[in-house]
Each structure stands twice: as C-alpha cells, then as structure tokens.
Amino acid sequence: MLDLHAHFLPGVDDGPRALADTLALLRNAATHGFQVMVATPHNKDVWLKSSLPALRALFEEVREAARQAGIPIELHLGMENHLEPDLPQRVDEGLALTLAATRSILVELPFNQYPLYADDTLFALQVRGLTPVIAHPERQADIQRRPQILRALVERGMLAQVTGESITGEFGPEAQASVRTLLKQGLVHLMASDTHAPEGRRSPQLEKAVAAAAQLIGEQRARALVEATPRAILNGQAVSFPLPER
Numbered sequence: 001m002l003d004l005h006a007h008f009l010p011g012v013d014d015g016p017r018a019l020a021d022t023l024a025l026l027r028n029a030a031t032h033g034f035q036v037m038v039a040t041p042h043n044k045d046v047w048l049k050s051s052l053p054a055l056r057a058l059f060e061e062v063r064e065a066a067r068q069a070g071i072p073i074e075l076h077l078g079m080e081n082h083l084e085p086d087l088p089q090r091v092d093e094g095l096a097l098t099l100a101a102t103r104s105i106l107v108e109l110p111f112n113q114y115p116l117y118a119d120d121t122l123f124a125l126q127v128r129g130l131t132p133v134i135a136h137p138e139r140q141a142d143i144q145r146r147p148q149i150l151r152a153l154v155e156r157g158m159l160a161q162v163t164g165e166s167i168t169g170e171f172g173p174e175a176q177a178s179v180r181t182l183l184k185q186g187l188v189h190l191m192a193s194d195t196h197a198p199e200g201r202r203s204p205q206l207e208k209a210v211a212a213a214a215q216l217i218g219e220q221r222a223r224a225l226v227e228a229t230p231r232a233i234l235n236g237q238a239v240s241f242p243l244p245e246r
C-alpha cells in the first residue's frame, strides 16, 4: 500500500516526538503492508517552529535511520497544507511542499466552515499547474452536511483523500456517515492513514478500512484507493476519473 498522508517525522508537528517513536511507527507500518509513505507535516508547524532546510535535513536523517534499521518502506517528503488565502503565494516562495515533489498538493480545509476564499484559492493553485488533493473531506463539517461542496471541487479536477479511521468509525458517526456517502457517490480517490503514532489510535494501518470500503464500492475500487491511484500520483501521471453521476 502507498500512504500519501502521514505524520511520522519526529518533533516537527503533533506526530511522534522522538526518532525512536518514528522508527517504531515505520516498523509497524511495514508489518501492515505499507510500501511507500509520504511524510506530510503540518505546514504551519514547519513554518513557525522549524524551517524548510531543517525539515529536509530531518527527513534525510529519518530516511537514513529507517534504511539502517532495515525498514522496507520507500519514504518521501510532502506537506499537509492548511488552506489559507496566501497558500498559492507560499507555493511560489517554495515554502509549501507538494507530495513527493510532484504536481499534486495535499490541502486541508478548515474543519468547521468551508471558507469564502476557498474556491478562489484552490483555483489559484490549479492555475499554477497543481492538483489539489483535499485531505479528509469527510471530517469537514460543511461537507458532511453538503457533499455537493466536494462534488463541485472534484468536477473541477481536484482529488479527495479520506482517512482510514473515518471509515472504521474512530472519528465519530458524522465522519463515518460522510465517508460512506462520498465513497458511494464516487467522490473519493485516495485513502490514507493520516497516522500520528506508532500504536493505538492513529497508528499506521489500513486493512480494516480497505475491507470496509470494499463492502461499499467493491474490492477493486477499494484497493485502487491505496495502490493504483497513489502510485499514479507519485509517478506524476494524470489521474482522471469519470465524473460521478449526479
């Protein structure tokens, strides 16, 4: 499986605190079948508490430590970019990272409200040749009530990534109901762990979530959420889907 949304770098955001925890998380991920993982630290934590050069150095340190520990996971660097009006400018400045240096960028919407500036800002990213990948839309309150908000973004060429633990209920009944709706409506392209910890809640595992998704959309499409589609994104291939029927 390929996981395009994960917090495993130590001490940079609300993920693991120390390198030992990072290695425990990655070891656990390997036992759960993860072959590729993209580190997606929260952009603001990097900008406010660290720096891009420090982040890149930390990532290289982790990759080398994982290699020496014999952990068979290919690691890449990305970022989870909270959507604010200046995000396109931050991209221009080289401060907002895309997923593994591709043209796809992980974007997190504010949780409570779909803001007025969102459409313009997402479009400004697309004008720059980027494909926004909307992080866990099923956890966003407005999209929970009105899935057509996400549908409009998908119709404009954006992708949606749901979190495995939303499907298995760990994020509550609203997120679980929402992700089921979005899956059935064909509005989901990726599933990721959004892991933050080596064990327990938010640890790296997706098998149960893929099985639950398969109940709704079939085995083949469920597997594509964690295999073919993330692979295409990392290979820089255009990911195109038939527009979901209304």
Ligand SMILES: [Fe+2]
Pocket (backbone or CB within 6 Å): 005, 006, 007, 080, 194
């Ligand atoms: Fe995240």
